[in-house]
Amino acid sequence: EPEVTQTPSHQVTQMGQEVILRCVPISNHLYFYWYRQILGQKVEFLVSFYNNEISEKSEIFDDQFSVERPDGSNFTLKIRSTKLEDSAMYFCASSPQGATEAFFGQGTRLTVV
Amino acid sequence: AQSVTQLDSHVSVSEGTPVLLRCNYSSSYSPSLFWYVQHPNKGLQLLLKYTSAATLVKGINGFEAEFKKSETSFHLTKPSAHMSDAAEYFCVVSRINNAGNMLTFGGGTRLMVKP
Numbered sequence: 445e446p447e448v449t450q451t452p453s454h455q456v457t458q459m460g461q462e463v464i465l466r467c468v469p470i471s472n473h474l475y476f477y478w479y480r481q482i483l484g485q486k487v488e489f490l491v492s493f494y495n496n497e498i499s500e501k502s503e504i505f506d507d508q509f510s511v512e513r514p515d516g517s518n519f520t521l522k523i524r525s526t527k528l529e530d531s532a533m534y535f536c537a538s539s540p541q542g543a544t545e546a547f548f549g550q551g552t553r554l555t556v557v
Numbered sequence: 558a559q560s561v562t563q564l565d566s567h568v569s570v571s572e573g574t575p576v577l578l579r580c581n582y583s584s585s586y587s588p589s590l591f592w593y594v595q596h597p598n599k600g601l602q603l604l605l606k607y608t609s610a611a612t613l614v615k616g617i618n619g620f621e622a623e624f625k626k627s628e629t630s631f632h633l634t635k636p637s638a639h640m641s642d643a644a645e646y647f648c649v650v651s652r653i654n655n656a657g658n659m660l661t662f663g664g665g666t667r668l669m670v671k672p
Contacts, residue, residue, distance in 0.1 A: 448600070475657035487601075487647065487662040494657055535601060537660075544589040544608045544651055544658060550600035 446470045448549035450536050456555045457526055465521045465552045467536030476519045477537040477546060478511065480504070487535065493519065526556045559584040559650045561663035569669040576620075576635040578666045580648030583629060589651040589658070590631045592622055595665075596644045604646070607631065618642070643670045 449468045457463045469476050478490040491501040493511055508530075510522045519538075523530055533553050537546040564579040582588060592604040605616025612624045618641075622633045631648060648663040 450600075477657065477660075479660070479662075486664050487660075489659050489661070492657045492659060499657060500654075500659060537601075539658060544653060545591055545603055545606050546658060546660060547603070548593070548601035550598075 448536055448538055448547055450534075450549035450552050452552060453550065454553045454555070456557060459528060459556055460525050463523050463526055463554065465523075465534050465536075465554070467519045467521075467549055468517050469519055469536065469538030470540075470547055471517070473538035473540045473547070475499075475539045475541075475546075476511075476513070477539075478521045479535040479537065479548075480532040481535070481551075482529075482532040490521075523554075526554075528556050530554060531556045559588065559652055559661045561648050561650050561661055563646075563648050563663035563666050565666050566664065567667045567669065569671060570638045571671045572640055573637050576633070576638045576642065576668065578633040578646050578648075578668065580631045580633065580663060581629050582631060582648070582650045584650055584652070586652070589653065590622075590624060591649040591651065591660075592616065592620070592631075592633050593647045593649055594644050595647065601647065604633070638668075638670045640670050640672065643668055 451466045476493040481487045491505045492499045508524045533551045535551045536549045539546045560583045562581045590607040593601045607614045607624045615621045645665045651658045
């Protein structure tokens with residue numbers, strides 16, 4: 445069964461460093477998303493991406509964040525200069541045209557020290 | 558605007574007894590509603606979904622949920638808990654537009670199953 449895959453599963457980075465989280469969505473899906481879950485808090489929407497551009501973003505998704513689909517398969521989230529409060533589980537998701545649900549990867553746990 | 562409230566952060570049941578995980582939602586439009594499950598060190602797996610068809614929705618692993626518009630509820634049930642059901646469960650409401658479907662999550666309910 446096709447699935448969304450994320451790498452790495454766990455990343456530790458120093459405050460101020462740039463980090464790139466990688467995702468391979470399900471191949472025939474058209475919509476791509478990033479969500480995050482800070483420990484003990486709700487899963488929160490960050491951004492959606494469709495037709496090679498950001499289609500919607502939340503207040504959390506400020507200038508420190510960017511997304512890219514550099515080729516036909518990968519979807520990345522870049523955090524330019526990480527802060528301690530960026531420590532969280534980051535989930536990538538994708539959905540096909542017309543679907544009501546999204547399909548999630550297993551997450552990348554980002555720890556900023 | 559949309560929101561989801563999961564009424565219990567932790568639920569503990571004995572194996573073989575019924576499970577009830579409660580969820581209330583708020584949405585400005587006809588919602589699509591979901592339950593996702595997260596087992597330790599695993600991703601978010603879709604358990605079931607409601608999309609304005611039958612109000613009683615059956616999902617995987619014997620779970621089902623009933624959409625009650627008058628009560629704005631979408632509670633998750635299972636007649637008999639199994640040890641493998643121990644996980645975190647998320648009630649989710651979806652807003653669909655041209656940008657895709659933005660999901661709003663509840664706070665999660667951790668289900669513990671005692672032998």
